[in-house]
Amino acid sequence: MARVPALRATAYFVRTYARTWRASIMTTFVNPTLYLLAMGVGLGSFIDKSANHAVLGHLSYLQFVAPALAASAAATTAASESMFPVMGAIKWQKTYYAMLATPLRVGDVLAGHLIWIAARIATAVGSYLIVMAAFGATASFESIAILPVGLLTGTAFAAPLAAFAATQDTDGSFSLMFRLGVVPLFLFSGVFFPLSQLPVGLRVIAYVTPLWHGVDLCRRLATGTVTAPGLAGHLAYLVGVTAAGLLAARITYRRRLLV
Amino acid sequence: MISCVSPRTSGELTVLGLDPDRDGPRIRARLGVVPQEDNLDPELTVRENLYVYGRYFDIPKMALRERIEQLLGFAQLTERGGDRVEPLSGGMKRRLTIARSLVNEPDLLLLDEPTTGLDPQARHALWDRLYRLKAQGVTLVLTTHYMDEAEQLCDRLVVMDRGRIVAGGSPRQLIERHSTREVVELRFTPGETERMAEKVSDLADRVEILPDRLLLYTADGDAVVEALGRRRLEPLSVLARRSTLEDVFLQLTGRQLVD
Numbered sequence: 001m002a003r004v005p006a007l008r009a010t011a012y013f014v015r016t017y018a019r020t021w022r023a024s025i026m027t028t029f030v031n032p033t034l035y036l037l038a039m040g041v042g043l044g045s046f047i048d049k050s051a052n053h054a055v056l057g058h059l060s061y062l063q064f065v066a067p068a069l070a071a072s073a074a075a076t077t078a079a080s081e082s083m084f085p086v087m088g089a090i091k092w093q094k095t096y097y098a099m100l101a102t103p104l105r106v107g108d109v110l111a112g113h114l115i116w117i118a119a120r121i122a123t124a125v126g127s128y129l130i131v132m133a134a135f136g137a138t139a140s141f142e143s144i145a146i147l148p149v150g151l152l153t154g155t156a157f158a159a160p161l162a163a164f165a166a167t168q169d170t171d172g173s174f175s176l177m178f179r180l181g182v183v184p185l186f187l188f189s190g191v192f193f194p195l196s197q198l199p200v201g202l203r204v205i206a207y208v209t210p211l212w213h214g215v216d217l218c219r220r221l222a223t224g225t226v227t228a229p230g231l232a233g234h235l236a237y238l239v240g241v242t243a244a245g246l247l248a249a250r251i252t253y254r255r256r257l258l259v
Numbered sequence: 260m261i262s263c264v265s266p267r268t269s270g271e272l273t274v275l276g277l278d279p280d281r282d283g284p285r286i287r288a289r290l291g292v293v294p295q296e297d298n299l300d301p302e303l304t305v306r307e308n309l310y311v312y313g314r315y316f317d318i319p320k321m322a323l324r325e326r327i328e329q330l331l332g333f334a335q336l337t338e339r340g341g342d343r344v345e346p347l348s349g350g351m352k353r354r355l356t357i358a359r360s361l362v363n364e365p366d367l368l369l370l371d372e373p374t375t376g377l378d379p380q381a382r383h384a385l386w387d388r389l390y391r392l393k394a395q396g397v398t399l400v401l402t403t404h405y406m407d408e409a410e411q412l413c414d415r416l417v418v419m420d421r422g423r424i425v426a427g428g429s430p431r432q433l434i435e436r437h438s439t440r441e442v443v444e445l446r447f448t449p450g451e452t453e454r455m456a457e458k459v460s461d462l463a464d465r466v467e468i469l470p471d472r473l474l475l476y477t478a479d480g481d482a483v484v485e486a487l488g489r490r491r492l493e494p495l496s497v498l499a500r501r502s503t504l505e506d507v508f509l510q511l512t513g514r515q516l517v518d
Contacts, residue, residue, distance in 0.1 A: 003317070005284075012311045016302055094298035100264055101292035102315035102363075103284035259265055 005104050009112020010119075012095065017116075028124055032073065032131035039065050039192070040135060055194050059223055066137035067222035068191040070128035070146055071214035074154035077124040079182045081117045082158040083174040086165035089113065096257055110253045114158060114246075121154030122147065132222075140224030149221060152238045153214025157182075159245025166252040185211045213237045261400070262292050262369060275366060288316060291360035291397075295371040297352050301345035305336055305355055308344055313362040326362060333388065334358035350381025357388060368392065370401040374408060386411055406504035416504075420512040430504055437510055438502040439464050441480035445473045445487075445494040455492065462486050469514075476502075 017024070044061030047053070056064045089095040099109045125147055132138050165174070188202060189195075189211040195203050206212040217234040220226040260267045261274055272279055274286045299308050306327055313323040331337040334354040344352065353373065360368060373389070374382040389412055393399055403409055409416050410430045417427040426433060434440075443463070447455050449471070456468050462483050463475035477483050480499030487497070 005317075008315050008317060011314055012300075015307060015311055016300065019302060093300055094294075094296065095300065097264075097294065098298040098300075098312065099315055101262055101287065101290070101294070101360075102312070103288045103317070104315055105284060257264075 005108040006111035006115060009099055009104055009109050010115045012099070013113065013116035014119075025123075025127075028127040029131060032069070032128045035069050036062065036066055036131060036135050036137065039069070040137065055196065057194075057223075057225075062135060062137050063139060063223060064219065065192060066128075066132045066135065067143070067146055067218040068189075068215040070125055070132065070150050071153050071218040072186050072189070072191050072211060073124045073128050074121050074150040074214065075157045075185065075211050076182060077121050078117065078154040078157035079161055079178065081120050082114075082162040083165045083177065084171060085117075086113070086162050087168060087171050087174070090166065090256060100257060106254050106257050107250065109257070110162075110249055114155070114162065114249075117158045117162070118151060118155060121158065122151050125150030125154070138222055140222060142221040142224055142226060145221045146218045149214060149217050149235075149238075152235070152242065153210060153218075156210035156214070156238045156241040156245065159242050159249055161245075163245055163249035163252045166249065166256045185209055190215050210238055210241050261367075262287060262290055288363065289366045291363065291365035291368040293356050293360045293368070293370040293373055295375070297356050299344045299352060299355060299359070302343065304341055304343055305331070305347070306340045308355065309359055309362055312359050316363040318363065323362075326364075330358040330361060333361070333391075335384070348381075350377050350384065353377060353381065353385060354388065357385070361392070365397065367398045367400065370399060372403055373401060374403070374405065382408075406508055410504050418508055418511050425511045426507070433504065433507045434502045437507045439476040440478045440502060441476075442500055442502050442506060443475040443477060443480050443483045444496075444498040444500070445475065446471065446496045447473070447494050455494070458490070458492060459483075459487070474506075476506075 040062035044065070047056075047061040090097075096109050099112075100106065104112075128150070129138070129143070129146055132143070161177070164177075168174070185206075188198065189206050189209065191211075195206055195212065198206070213234045217226070217231065220230065260272060260279065267279065275289055277286050279286060300311070303311065309327045309330060310323060313326065314320075318326070328337070331340050334357065336351060336355060336358065339347065339351065344355065347355070357370075357373065370389075374385050377385065386408070389399060389401075393412070399412065401408075401412060413430060415427070415429055416433070417424045418433070419425065426437060428436065445455070445459070452471070452473060453468060456466055456473055459473065459475060460466050463477040465476040467474040467476070475483055484497055484499055487494070
């Protein structure tokens with residue numbers, strides 16, 4: 001596989017991960033289980049009894065929240081894999097520099113790392129899907145497409161965030177990015193309640209950030225309510241953000257690593 | 260620039276007959292790089308570090324495994340092969356970094372201050388390894404602040420001051436050209452140094468006045484010491500020694516601290 005230079009870089013991340021995979025795989029299943037139990041089943045048992053249930057499009061709360069949580073798992077995995085590890089590879093372990101002393105080029109190093117991040121996102125979404133199935137939250141056949149859509153939602157975060165991380169001198173801004181970026185998006189992108197409950201101003205913010213697009217598309221896939229224009233719109237948006245992020249990362253990586 | 264990581268600002272540069280702008284990966288495939296700061300992966304084992312790095316060069320797995328055992332022997336790390344890198348001593352890490360730079364059997368080895376921060380035993384062990392490489396026909400390009408290191412290892416060296424080459428040649432040539440054969444160091448009671456300098460100024464080609472001692476540059480140190488005796492000058496201590504590269508370096512770049 002390693003004829004492709006980028007994959008040689010990916011092999012490094014696979015190997016470092018191999019040292020801790022057991023613990024890590026466990027948590028990727030534990031987290032979805034806890035979320036679906038607490039939100040889907042626990043909170044859901046109240047919501048499903050409430051009179052206002054029609055807002056959820058006559059879905060059970062578990063059905064409503066589970067695919068959205070899968071999409072947000074993609075986003076949070078992407079965020080945690082593409083900020084600190086990128087900084088680490090530049091400043092702490094200097095892995096990128098070791099790679100660049102070999103035939104690998106900046107583009108290979110960037111692509112190799114992003115391929116690895118994509119694999120981590122896919123694992124996170126995949127384990128969500130498995131847990132969802134166990135909870136009976138995957139009603140439709142299209143649910144399986146949550147995997148690629150979740151992955152794409154993740155890359156729409158990973159690529160721009162890696163681009164951003166490569167411009168930073170310290171990791172100080174990363175926790176801020178989580179607190180003021182990722183967490184608010186998680187709370188206000190229609191994961192836990194429909195966007196129609198939000199004032200218009202806030203709704204617009206949700207529409208322009210990638211998470212809502214991933215959430216809405218995953219939810220429609222899980223419930224079999226996806227429409228062709230909806231699908232095309234969401235996909236175009238997520239692909240667009242990912243592509244812009246890749247371009248930006250190419251620039252910031254070159255600026256940072258070729259001095 | 261030689262390792263094709265920094266774009267050149269101006270001028271001509273060919274490395275191994277190739278153009279760094281165009282053939283970066285091809286040049287780096289034949290290059291070994293020992294950076295000033297180790298960028299080993301502390302989480303991985305000694306062997307894994309070599310393995311991952313060798314794979315960046317796309318060295319076939321079987322050949323690489325064999326090569327790694329040879330390199331471990333070369334770096335005297337065979338017993339630590341299965342240990343993680345983090346707890347290794349500075350000297351061991353340095354030897355591992357050098358072993359790693361040899362994984363692709365380079366024609367040209369770039370070393371950036373290879374022994375900075377090492378204890379004398381570790382330095383000598385490293386020098387010994389570098390000697391062997393030189394004997395095998397590997398070209399070593401090394402930067403160092405240690406003049407004894409340059410004297411030990413270099414066939415040809417250039418002295419750089421503020422980014423400019425101020426002198427070049429073999430260690431012997433440089434000493435002949437920029438210093439005298441021998442140096443006599445005299446210490447007097449503090450406060451007397453300047454007065455004494457006048458009394459001995461005719462004994463040497465050049466007298467340098469330092470706060471704590473006088474340096475007399477001369478072709479024949481013993482003759483100067485004898486002359487001192489005849490004049491009944493009695494310094495606190497007298498040391499006649501051969502000129503070293505350190506004298507040359509200080510003569511060329513001055514004694515002022517450069518920060």
